[in-house]
Amino acid sequence: MTRPFRLLTASGTPYLFLLPGLVILGALLSVPLYKVVEYSLYDNVIVERNPTFVGLDNYRNILGDPGYWSAGFNTIVFTVGSVVGHMIVGIGLALLVNADIHPRARTFFRSMLVLPWIFTAVVVALNWQLLLNPFGLINYILDWLGLISEPLDWLGNPDLAMWSLLLISTWRGYPFIMVSFLSGLQTVPRELYEAADIDGAGFWHKFWHVTLPQLKPVIFGVALLDLIWTFQLFPLVWLTTGGGPGRATEVLSTLTFRLAFVDFEFAQAATVAVSILIISAAFTVLYLRNEARRL
Template identity: 50%
Template sequence: MTLLSERRGAATPAPGGAQGRRRSGAPGVSRTAPFLYVGPTVILIGILLVVPVVTVIGYSLFDNVITNPNPKFVGLAHYTELLTDTGFYKSIGNTLIFTVVSVVAHFTIGLAFALLLNSPLVGRMTTAIFRAIYVLPWLFTIAIVAVLWRMLLNPNGIVNYLLGFLGMGQTEWLSNPALALGTVTFINIWCGYPFFMVSMLAGLQGISADLYEAARVDGAGAWQRFRAVTLPSLKPIIISMGLLDLIWTSQQFALIWMTTGGGPVDATELVSTFTYKLAFTRYEFGAASTAAVIVLALSMILAVAYVRHQRDKD
């Protein structure tokens, strides 16, 4: 009995042994594991996002940055100068008009085409043809869109030819200060509505047919079913798409630069082109950084609204 007890005692691990040390070390490993997973992402975000933003904010406080090895600290002078510049306010006004009209039109046209493609009254073959035609503008790059519409709206282009054939005369669509902003807005609407249409179509196909049938049994007409079933079901998509489109359209640069360059006479000058000209035409990188910081602050408002909406939806 004494020998058996001694063997059992020897086989029993001591609380302070290796296994005890492994158990006591396990919680430490579990606490650091999440940081090891998240660490690379945090470092990457810091390098690609935080560092550039901090650098631009720093540039906005100096004059003759980049071009001069010894820039002069001016504090908030660039902000004061920019916020009293009428050209900057004009670019903000043009950006608001361009953005709001584009987003509203994207939603209206995209929803209308999505309803058409989702309608049981349209056959499968017709739906496939219409879908290919409607999505076509989305497949073009901005450069192709700009060249295409500049050719179409050229004084000797097809659009003016048709207007002349109808006896309406020629129009300088992109050279007339009164028409240029509306023209580039139309072009942006044309190339941007498919994004809304595809998203709306996916949302419509996810609505249960039982909801429409129940509304029809209750005596609801087509308009009432649209208001009571379709719009509430699409509401999360509409809000998300609207906020994303506001952010994207407000920062549009390539289309404006390739069609009008912000002209004529600043008629299509957006905040993006205004900032670009400050930096690469006038080489005022400090003032351009200031404009970029202001645009970032305005964009953050939309970004926060989008994130809050996504959080509330979850």
């Protein structure tokens, strides 16, 4: 065997091991990514066999469209509202199921509370549609309590639809925060709580001055991850409200789908998709920096 060949084999072997992963990544990620960016630079892609290159015209059109900004605003409301909901409910429940109770009861509650995470978006959407139906259970209970005089159309009233969606999203997404926070809680040294007990600290003092500071990196990390996921969430919104009533719950991901498969404006859809990609990428960079700092 010649020396150059030996050298090539020695230095190339690691790359050979990387090759399958690189090929899969290339096929599954880079090609679609490239195609979406390419589509956004042409007019009437897919509909036209020979689309015209239009440069950044689609971006100019989208940025001048009030529908895009309205969907963008809804996306921010939905994302921030969902993440805040996930954090409050997730952290609260993590503290509860971390309490010193009978191990069997603890396992039971932990298992039950993780359930919303297991259901698919279709199941979640259908169940909540039934619950929030004008003749559904929630209206029945509110009526029984004397809080409403006539049934509310939770998902069909523009003033209520986004709030209803946030409720559903919170219910669906809190288990991830709960599980992450719960595992973080196991890592807080017990000595810190013992020291706080000796100092006479109550539950809230211990939570604010021991638990939260200890878990700040975890909270920041999972909140960013949740932000990235929720920002581009499509199925739950599409299956629950379809972006309606009117466009009251239209978010950027449902706008992308509407432009592509309702209006057949694939180039415009690709443009909105690229804008989602850019924002998601920015969040991802933030997340990776945070993770790097923790290591």
